[in-house]
Amino acid sequence: MSTDVERLRAACERDLGDPADWPGPFGYPDALALCIIDAIYVTGARHLTVEKVVERYRGYRAAQGGDADTDGAPELLANVEELGGPVQWAAEIGNRRPTSTVKGAPLRSAALIEVAQALVGLGIRTTADLRRVTEDSERYAQAKAAWCAVPGQRSGFTWRYLVLLAQQPEVAADPSVAGYVDRELGAADPAGVARLLRDVSESAGWDAAALHHAIWRFESARRDQRELPSTA
Template sequence: MSENVHRLLVAWEALGNPDRWFRPEGYHQGLTLCIIDAIQSTGSHYNSVRKVVGRYREYRGDAAITDGTTELLATFDALGGVEPWAREIGNQRPASTRKGAALKAAVIQQVARNLHDDGVRTTGDLQVRGALEPNNEALRLATKKLWTGVEAQSSGVTWHYALMLAGLPGVKADRMVLRFVSRALNGVEVSPEYAASLVRDAAKLMGVSATDLDHAIWRKESGRPVSVDPEDEQQPVLEESDGREAGNR
């Protein structure tokens, strides 16, 4: 065990009993909601993300839960393009702080189109393409490029988050996770990639899902309760999505 992983394990004792952690459920049946949530999360408060997801669900009704890229792209056509979609469903926010940046709605449409045209149309397709398996590396990287090649997505933060929302274990090394890891390492600044690797290694040693540990850290750093009240007899709450803000990379 590396010294840094050991320090993280000590820090994570403050997160309490993993059996009682709140756990994100994600959108394991709907690629559309994975795409919308992940891309809307950058630089946004979680309530803003929930509102956009909620408007899409209201627009599509019960079908929203299983919508894939075919259905998502059809909503852009039905509403008349990116700007009407942003007014009706999105929030007309730009994808970055760069002057003239495209709307997040435009990024959502382009990511959906890239994935769709390459045959990634459901969460099942994304799970196959995004799996961390040695014999799948080339396909995974090629699929990742379809996402990260779109404006303001090059860091890969939203890509990894979408995989988590689709049900694949992973770590979204946003500013909350970076802050927690840095503090555990006595203030040493770390890259998102290294922070994510430390979280994954620690999760293995703890015998918990990397996604669950990532979510517990986020809740701790954002001032939310990490665990269900010990006096509450209910099981840990499954949250539809953590609606996290990715921050500006």
């Protein structure tokens, strides 16, 4: 086992808690529709609740002869339109949860439509499109701003989660995950980070995608702590 693998494994054991408590394998690298659904419904809910929404969407699309695991944003919008709009989509596939606790806050299904329309308007129709946007700082900032302008998405957490869900962690690591590795080992390219994560996972008997997700969540929590306003 290389020194880098040993050091990174030790850091993960120090920072990430019991692997039994990590989320399971996740992500939809070929289905922007599912990425959007998961990201919009994930906050403030047990992930089992989100999984049920995703499975209802999968089941509905399968009954149509479609494949939810390759659906992009246009297919998601077509599905909402076919069912009659956000209220009907919430009843059939989603749920009645609002975007926030503010009185009169719109349903999450309404936010789902807004973010999907915003992405399509920016030429982001598939996960491949979204991954390309992450490589262009100007387009990335534009897309993030459009997403965060939708009710309930202002913090940016769901945007970061969307991008993570669309990634292919076996190919390249999310920038936040790469940043974690950089702090521990020094600079490495995203593809090199992905290889290291695979090696660490194999040495420890962990799921590589779950490890990637656990590091991302750890980094996201650190970022949110840094962004909290000072009370001094």
